[in-house]
Amino acid sequence: MSAIIFILQLILAVIMLPFHILYYIGIWDRTSKKTFPLFLSKASIIYNKLMEEHKKSLFNNLSDFADSSKELRLLEIGCGTGTNFKLYPKGCRVTCLDINPNFKKYLSKSIAESDHLKFDGFLVASADNMTPIADASMDVVVSTLLTCSVPNTPAVLKEVKRVLKPGGAFYFLEHVASTDESSLISFFQKVFNPTWKMLFEGCSLQKATWKDMEDAKFSELNMRHIMAPTIIILITPHIIGYAIK
Template sequence: MGPNYYLPFLLVSAAARKTKCRLPRVAQSAGRSVMDDWPLLNGLMALVVLVPLAYTVVFSDKLRKWRRRWYSEFVGELRVVWNAVLDEKKRTFLAPLAEAVSNDDQLRLKKSIRILEIGCGAGTNLRYYPDGASLVMVDCSSSFEERLLENVKKYPRLFLERIVYSCAQDMCEITDQSVDAVVSTNVLCCTNDERQVLAEILRVLAPGGKFYMIEPQPADKLSFTFALQWILTNSGIWPYLFDGFRLTRDYECSVREAGFSAVESTTFDLPRSAHFVFRIVSKQMCLVATK
């Protein structure tokens, strides 16, 4: 449960202690009013707060184990649908990589480029990279390594330069201005500080390098969908179930403020009938930012 779950109870309790207002008197007995029962009400509200908290603490290990198992199975199924729906969109979006010219002299002679992918997972984007590309794959977890290496073997035209296990906010193992393109699909939505991630992307990109990003966008603010997104995000439910995924962030605004020389973006909608999750995150954005 997110910290916002307890906010209403804390506010009511604080108001009860600090204000001098009196509630209307109801059926009184022995000259007592509802105001005389504030200590009892405060105690009851404390129970409302502490019982769920205690339950969470006592069963936290079980909840974490359940979440890991559920997340692995559910997201695995979701990724199959996601990749099928976005296949043609990704192919078109990443096609310009084939025309890119490397900032590295040796790679330029080979007519190759160096691509850094953040949140590479099992390598579902390998099929979209141009022949001869040199790849630096970054992920915060090594659990996908075996499947990633198996997938790399299916694309002998690509060269896996290295795998870096690091969070996107701190890619210190990647040299400054050393990559020609950065690719990220649904990564910023799961980070704690997207501005720090963007600063790292700018650092590792060579001059003129490009950042290719596909991320969900919040729904229109006056829509029911946005209200649902706000509730699911601020209650902590969606971030807990989906590895920190926050539904209400405006990533295009963050990218434009990060310091890129040019930013181009387009939006599109996922077919809501393909998966129930798409009903909540149907609006998506393709964005290309140039250093």
Template sequence: MALLRFVLCCLVEILVLPVTLLQLLGVWDPLYKKFFPYMMRNISISINDKMGKVKKELFDQLPDFASSSGLTILEVGCGSGANFAFYPWGCKVICIDPNPNFKTFLESSGAKNEHVRLERFLVANGEDLSQLASGSMDAVVCTLVLCTAGNVDALVKEVLRVLRPGGAFFFIEHVVADDKTWLHFIQHVIQPVWRYFGDGCYLTRDTRATLERANFSKLHVKHIVAPLTNVIKHQIVGYGVK
């Protein structure tokens, strides 16, 4: 089985060789960054339709972490602002995403969700939140973002830094399937092509293990089978308290 997976992975790498060459030449990433926000805007509508109940149940707990001055949320990998509809009334939101082309979509989402106060949009990777002060956030949110991070451990470390004591990190993330399943096999085989068309997404990450070894005082996490495409249907939902 391992040999078959290796051979198939090599074949897929050969098939995406033109894209690999475009990336090496510095052509692929700029083009994809411009196209991706348009694609994600439509995909996010579908995801919210299917995952709305899960998001509502999770984000209904956000007010529990408000401070005396209200609730300030940092959303890492904010995309088009698809989570705004589920945030509590009166909250302040700071958004970070490495793709500056999301700004227009984010502002549009902010205008449609008047119960949310969009404070600012910062262009940065989640592994570097240096533009934000330590202990300045009541809550940090990531949904389908940790799969694309260059260094998940570094991102989580930054999340813990910017959270105030008692603040919480909320997440909905897809994870690798059980290694005894065909889905696990398929995830590894298609990964070479998925990373290019999924904005650097890794289907093969055990994100739960990363969160479990992070320095959260409490970690509430559950596994769900989401009503989404098979390769990302295994997901973890929950929050960790600093």
């Protein structure tokens, strides 16, 4: 089976050879950092319509983690275009963080449409090195479709725990590798993964993020696997839930 996967990966690499050449000489990386936010601003509309009920259910208890003043301090890492904003409770103070500064243009539109929230700024930083964020300064951290593209998920979770207050919560919704390695989804995730990562800013189809969540030793972990109603079968396996520091 591994030999078949390798052969199919080679065939796909040949078909996508122009993109691979652009990637290895650095042109694709520079270009995609500017074009990916535009692509995501369009693709996220479809994704969020399909996932709206899952997201509403996920975020329905956010306010439970507000401090004594009832003001919820929320950090969204990998905020992208800000498609989650409409689901956050009124009066929530939101800090946005993304490694790609080119998202700011699209983020500004979402901020303007979210007058029920208070925004504390947009930080350009990696989720595994959030030095601008003080220790224990956040009630909630949110991550949706981020861990697929970070090289070191345990480092991200360590940073999440650092910036959360004691008793604070980390909410997540991530596409992951199929847990059934004998399935067709798993087979094609392995075939397409090298090219997929190149095209989509390092996004991996084979991340076992649930194992990193279990190893992070949160005091409480509420997590479940779902098959999301996405239009791309390669990213239907998801994990969803929240963890408490």
